[in-house]
Amino acid sequence: MADDFPRDRPHIHLRDNGVREPYRRPKQKIEPPAVPERDRAGHAAALIQAVGQAIQAARVQIAVRDPNLAVGLPGFYLDIELPVRERIALDQLADRRQKMEVVAVHEPVGEGEPLRASVFIPQQAENYYLRKVEAYRDSDTKKGRPRNEPLVSRIDTMRLATAQSLYTDDDGLFPQQLNEPVWWEVWLRKGRRENFERIAQALDLTLRTHAVKFPEREVMLALASVATLDRLVAHSDVVAELRRAKDTPSFFMGLGGAEQRDWSDELLERVMPPDNDVAVCVLDSGVRRTHPLIKPALAAEDCHTIKPTWGSDDTPAWQGHGTRMAGVGLYGDLVPVLVGSDPIALPYRLESVRILPPEDEANDPELYGAITGEAIARAEIQAPARRRAIAMAVTSANPARGRPTSWSAAVDQLCFDEDQRRLIILSAGNIAEDLTPADHLTRNDLEAVDDPAQAWNALTVGAYTEKVDIIDPEFTGYAPIAPAGELSPRSRTSVVWDRQWPVKPDVVFEGGNLAHDGALPGEPIDDLQILTTYFRPELRHFTTLGDTSAATAHAARMAGRILAARPGLWPETVRALIVHSAEWTPQMRARIDACNGAKGQIQALVRRYGYGVPDVGRALLSTVNDLTLIVEDQLQPFQREGSAAAKTRDMKLHRLPWPKEQLAALGAAQVELRATLSYFIEPNPGERGWTRRHRYASHGLRFRVKSATEAVDEFRARINQAARDEEEGAPPSGGEDWLLGTFRDNGSVHSDFWSGxxxxxxxRDAIGVFPVGGWWKEKPYLERFDGTARYALNVTIRAPGSNVDIFTPVENAIAIASAIEV
Structure with missing residues (x-):
């Protein structure tokens, strides 16, 4: 929607606006879910037989352990099967006092398959389940129910586990040959890396030196056969789960386009180098610094590489992808820049870290979570005080359907790092197969976002397009696959993900289009791509880039401009502003409006388009009838008193200084309200069922806006109810009059729309920010229950089509309040 007035007023920061209030969930009697109906005697007999056989097999396994291999606490792994509907039992399968741990949960693939959990059992606790089942068979509770019924009745069977029991990746990737060495991600239990390295050396395993460390897991790469991993599992307590290591990540690059070199020379005369210490850092195949349009922004000392033997320069092996990313990240689409005549003041500098190997190493797997962290560290060591947006369009095929991987969790951890929060921008990934017009949107909705773009804290970027004009006579008769304003043909989405996972992509930027002739599959042609810099300027200066690589570079450019214009903002705030400034194109909005409020359909479209196309003008400036308030604040979600369980501690109530007189004068005129909450979670990955006890996120934050008819005390009560509903798995409430409702609460950036x-x-003059549970609360033994959560909150009111000035009264009210405080 076009603004009625020029955007020439800075957003208003509400400083020290949040009022901390003690916050507790009201006590409520929780009725446990019904237990399965079982033939008590028959079920107990079957489980006793299964447990007995497992224990006997475990005793044999322990007895024949090779003392030269054995490390850690003697014990064994049990593979326990549960009906899918009895997932609640996952939290009851282990006992920390007995040093038992649920290490991995294998989700069912086919209809009717069971849920499988792997539990480590120390030798001294070998009879734990046997005693539970015997008590179930022989004893009753005071209420006359079988003892241990909530646990035992939910277990179908159990057996001694093997390496395959600990495997949580795509079943199709598990090796069929027991003695075939392949690369594995070995997810280690906490504090067991030294023992793992010891037994790995004894088993003659090849290990990669990189590792990624999380609160309860450490991930390493190992080359091993299934048979060797079976020996590893039988001789140690180190492994939590196993996943296949992925080959070099894939991404997609556009085709070259011929342009005149003198365009570059003319543009260079108008370019003014950056004069600040803000950067866009590109993690890719390297950047060719000798390109004349790149050199003013990229210093030699800011060109880095993961391995010195690779060098830092871009190479033909990756078709100059890093240099193409850098060109879009610095200038955007070069076509309007080249044909223009205005001076170009570069608002930030470039940094480059090469993370992709030479062609002869392209099939070697790496632990890309560690590689990503090391790459960022190289740029930070060189310029530790520099503020930067980190862009990466390198992705890998991901069958996880939104579940965290070692790579995505490492990205989340890099963003969250309390010593240095980071703004990381990732590509959603591209569809590799040939596409036709009939595939458009159908294939987009079925092809899930690539790894690591499911990361909660990163800004994930998909591609849309406005490019539909085909002028080149060579392609007469061709038509674009995507209409203007729609998703680019190759962009991936999260439509097929389970509801619990974040909305990805978060936003979409221009990624070009594909052309087709009605017979052959679509192809990228120069007219429908983004013009950028070519990595071999001695041959030509320009080429093209498309798909989510181009979109990611556009997003990094916007982030760099915000960082340069507003140097004091947090990374969480910059992410919030990009999301908050996004709007759906008319084509996207028409699809959403056609849902007639059906939230399930709307949610699917949001998982396709994210929150729309961001606009740097909206992100940086307000106008007379379109006002944005910015809050940067923090709270302590939980606390623990003595040995008691951790409890919720704080909420923040923000009073909104609305121009009530002006709004009242507008009366029944329609206005719009938008709120966006952005924060970073601390990840705790591992495939353990994602139950309350094994949540991925350290904490969650939510916002609720006071309704027009609520008193503040009633508003507080509603917030408590919303938190209780979420904790207890009750149907969510509180978002009925908002476009997205409680669907917005997925992930760690939440945005929603109200009109009235x-x-x-x-x-509606108050907004509450409050915590919900996470592993900081559920796992007090990790001693993070007193962690502080900071957040950015953006709130915008718009009176479209109105000439009423709603900006100045708010500005004046805040100035008066500040003067009184002084």
Missing amino acids: SAADLAE
């Missing part, structure tokens, strides 16, 4: 009368909005 100006008079109604005038009374």
Whole structure:
């Protein structure tokens, strides 16, 4: 929607606006879910037989352990099967006092398959389950129910586990040959890396030196056969789960386009180098610094590489992808820049870290979570005080359907790092197969976002396009696959993900289009791509880039411009501003409006388009009838008193200084309200069922806006109810009059839209930010229950089509309040 007035007013920061309030979930009697109906005697007999056989097999396994291999606490792994509907039992399968741990959960693939959990059992606790089942068979509770019924009745069977029991990746990737060495991600239990390295050396395993460390897991790469891994599992307590290591990540590059070199020379005369210490850091195949349009922004000392033997320069092996990313990240689409005549003041510098190997190493797997962290560290060591947006369009095929991987979790951890929060921008990935017009949107919805773009804390970028004009006579008769304003043909989405996972992509930027002739599959042609810099300027200066690589570079450019224009903002705030400034194109909005409020359909479209196309003008400036407030604040979600369980501690209540007089004057006129909450979670990955006890996120934050008819005390009570509903798995409530409702609460950036009368909005003058559970609360033994959560909150009110000035009264009110405080 076009603005009625020029954007020439900075957003208003509400400083020290949040009022901390003690916050507790009201006590409520929780009725446990019904237990399965079982033939008590028959079920107990079957489980006793299964447990007995498992224990006997475990005793044999322990007795024949090779003392030259054995490390750690003697014990064994049990493979326990549960009906899928009895997932609640996962939290009851282990006992920390007995040093038992649920290490991995294998989700069912086919209809009717069971849920499988692997549990490590120390030798001294070998009879734990046997005693539980015997008590179930022989004893009753005071209420006359079988003892241990909530646990035992939910177990189908159990057996001694093997390496395959600990495997949590795509079943199709598990090796069929027991003695075939392949690369594995070995997810280690906490504090067991030294023992793993010892037994790995004894088993003659090849290990990669990189590792990624999380609160309860450490991940390393090992080359081993299934048979060797079986020996590893039988002789140690080190392994939590196993996944296949992925080959070099894939991404997609556009075709070259011929342009005149003198365009570059003319543009260079208008370019003014950056004069600040802000950067866009490109993690890719390297950047060719000798390109004349790149050199003013990229210093030699800012060209890095993961391995010195590779060098830092871009190479033909990756078709100059890093240099093409750098060109878009610095200038955007070069076509309007080249044909223009205005001076070009570069607002930030470039950094480059080469993370992709030479062609002869392209099939060697790496632990890309560690590689990503090392790459960022190289740039930070060189310029530790520099503020940067980190862009990576390198992705890998991901069958996880939104579940965290070692790579995506490492990205989350890099963003969250309390010593240095980071803004990381990732590509959603591209569809590799040939596409036709009939595939458009159908294939996009079925092809899930690539790894590591499911990371909660990163800004994930998909591609849309406005490029539909085909001028080149060579392609007469061709037509674009995607219409203007729609998703680019190759962009991936999260439509097929389970609801619990974040909305990805978060936003979409221009990624070009494909052309087709009605017979052959679509192809990228120069007219429908983004013009950028070519990595061999001695041959030509320009080429093209498309798909989510181009979109990611556009997003990094916007982030760099925000960092340069607003140097004091947090990374969480920059991410919030990009999401908050996004709007759906008319084509996207028409699809959403056609849902007629059906939230399930709307949610699927949001998982396709994210929150739309960002605009740097909206991100940086307000206008007379379109006002944005920015809050940067923090709270302590949980606390623990003595040995008691951790409890929720704080909420923040923010009073909104609305221009009530002006809104009241508008009366029944329609106005719009948008709120976006952004924060970073601390990840704790591992395939353990994602139950309350094994949550991935350290904490969650939510926002709720006071309704027009609520008193503040009633508003507080509603927030408590919303938190209780989420903790207890009750149907969510509290978002009925918002476009997305509680669906917005997925992930760690939440944005939603309300529209109504100006008079109604005038009374919606408070917004509450409150915590919900996470592993900081559920796992107090990890001693993070007193962690502090900081957040950015953006709130915008718009009176489209109105000439009423809603900006100045708010600005004046805040100035008066500040003067009184002084």
